[in-house]
Amino acid sequence: MTQPIKFLEPRAAVLSGRDRIISDLKDILAEDCLVHEPRELVPFETDAFVSYRRLPLAVALPKTTEEVAAVLKYCHRYGIPVVPRGAGTSLSGGAIPQEDAVVIGLSKMSAILELDFYNRTARVQAGVTNLSISDAAGAEGFFYAPDPSSQLACTIGGNVGMNSGGAHCLKYGVTTNNLLGVKMVLVDGTVLELGGKHLDAAGYDLLALVCGSEGQLGIVTEATVRLIAKPEGARPVLFGFETSEEAGSCVADIIGAGIIPVAIEFMDKPAIEICEAFAKAGYPLDVGALLIVEVEGSEAEMDAMLADIVAIAKKHGVKTVRECQSAMEAAAIWKGRKSAFGATGRIADYICMDGTVPLSQLSYVLKKTSEITDRLGLRVANVFHAGDGNMHPLILFNANDPEDAARAEEAGNEILKLCVDAGGCLTGEHGVGIEKRDLMRHQYAEADLAQQMAVRAAFDEGWLMNPSKVFPLEGRG
């Protein structure tokens, strides 16, 4: 049986110095920028990986980079762990605090500082939500491409920390491909600026290292991101297939034919049923798998591309083809998919896996996934980004039944190992957090991990930044 995930033992000296630390933080921050009453700390005890929770020592909500620097400098001097937090939407526990940690939340730094349409960049504070950038740039015909499902709530700071993806990254790439620069604070309070409106790093590509580092290298307070001209139009088409295998080989053929749609989303039968019951999107219920393929461009371009795609789908025995004639129909097609996590949450507790596999392994991994969940007596629904092999099996369980919860965690671990063994990786876009931390040795050899930790140490020798995450607790050296 799977053991509960461990956190680092709280530092006794920090716990015993709690009152002093809070009083010192009061000197650094305004009254409305510090949370320390246990009852008020509760909202910060976990994130979207709700199976684990820890009350932090205090929560700092700074308003400026200078305040972030002051808090970090203080914590560094006294050896107090720090856990950065955006909107707390992490699915891997990346923002879950620990008892001896000061959480630094970026919610009060939510200004869009500059929209530069000439250079197609936006400079924003880290607490800005993902969607608000596209909202602000939309009137001028631009958008910010990475679109995680939580984009209404999640922050750019969190996106940079996790190198977030989304449904449309098949064409536009993930956060690291759309990030031009950051202002960040290192563990000792040093403020560092990397990149800007220009392209490429002048020296080592530290920006690439920071993006996806899960708050372990510093705290990002500002980001400069790329804006892209909105396409003239976008149109999804929905395909229903008898089996997942047919859907899988259709995906491979679309890509093989040299067509790169903006998105190819896959849902299996359980996912279709759950989403349809919730969103009433009109999904066919007599199929075993469903693909949503979206293309962009002018009307003529989309017509031509969709004709090719439909022809390929027909070769794979597609049962249902639903092309849409209006924006309303298009929205309905997406509505089901986008509500997948919420709809699942209504019928059961679930954990969402995030392994990526090579496209050629999709069918095999799907089959093995259901074998694993069947064996453990669990239900699984698959919703994922098929174009890039990023799988999202949702394992359903009952959180009030500890044995069921433990089985779900066990199934999740087995599925992730399956993804790695099929030539893939543990996490495509959600991050390692605490959730996949203890599986890192399955993907990386000891020397590989040691090298990553050594580079980490160049930023934070003393393991103060989000220290319970990403790297297995044993053998940290």
Next chain:
Amino acid sequence: MLTPYAETQVADIIRDHTTRKTPLKIIGGNTRSGFGNAVEADETLSSRAMSGIIAYNPAEMVMTVKAGTPLATVEAALAENRQMMAFEPMDHRPIMGTTGEPTIGGVFAANVSGPRRYVAGAARDSLLGIRFVNGKAEVIKAGGRVMKNVTGLDLSKLLAGSHGTLGFLTEVTFRVLPKPPAEKTVVVCGLDDEAATRIMAAAMAMSVEVSGAAHLPESVRSHFIAGALPEGPATILRLEGLGASVEARAAKLLFVMDRVGPWALLEGEESAVLWRQVRNVAPYAGQDAKPLWKVSVAPSEGHRLVAALRMEAGIDAFYDWQGGLIWMQMEADPEAELLRGAIRALGGGHATLMRATDAVRATVPAFEPRPAAEAILSARIREKLDPAGIFNPGKMGRAV
């Protein structure tokens, strides 16, 4: 020159040099030797004997190759399957006056890209995973072979552009894309640098997916497509994709450009040759004595930088990346301080000395010197990968 053919041999050589603390010059095909400052090393370690495609399944759009594989081999295999490297790596031989075969390892070690970089990313954006040998002679794997992977720190991208100073690449895995079957280039004639920059930005704001935006002032015009570009400065905008789509987007773009000035339309091979020449910096090829800079700034500032420098030095320049990449050839003196000061004054960016005499390269930092905090951090990172400092010492400056 040491040319191991297996990773274990690489590790043996590096172990030996680390123990003796004797530096190594790290190269692939050595066609990009003009990068950086002089390397202080008696021995050279090359990846050129480590060659071959390890895995390539076109339907997965991913390729894994040994680092010493000639770029030509990779490009031929991709072309056979109508695919390409989206970042369009430039060939440095013409401007650096080098010979030999570029390797795929060299492409990633120098993070080489071309005109499509500003929409499709640099080499590092296509890089999915690597194997390398670090300065402790350990074989390290980073990243993987899938398109989306956030498992741990992204050491692959860190090594991209580190010019062999952090490790010796033995294997690279990268994403490839379908090669667009059609391309057209709209040439807008007669614009000065400032107007051209404005027009390029306007074109990029349209929903037509411009995949190349460069401005070729009158002084360089004759170097492209055998002098066949129309009279005057040429602002060139490339469209790529499926035939019907390119057709439709070209019509839409021309509808707007028609109001800007006279224009011409290039297609097929002529368009492809033009962009290959932009990519390879054709105007400044074969002029070994003149210092050449590659400057990256915000697109809106490129023409301002050139205008400011023209007042004080003999320079010639043309623009890529919507005006944000400036290839700048100096008449005589490299004017490093003047140039770098002007970049700072215009909001930041960086200048890399791509070509200069040995005497110049002995005194001018080839890579833009980093602010203190970043330099300290970079030096610390280097120490974690190459504790004895044996890889290409001096190449990226003395700080790292």
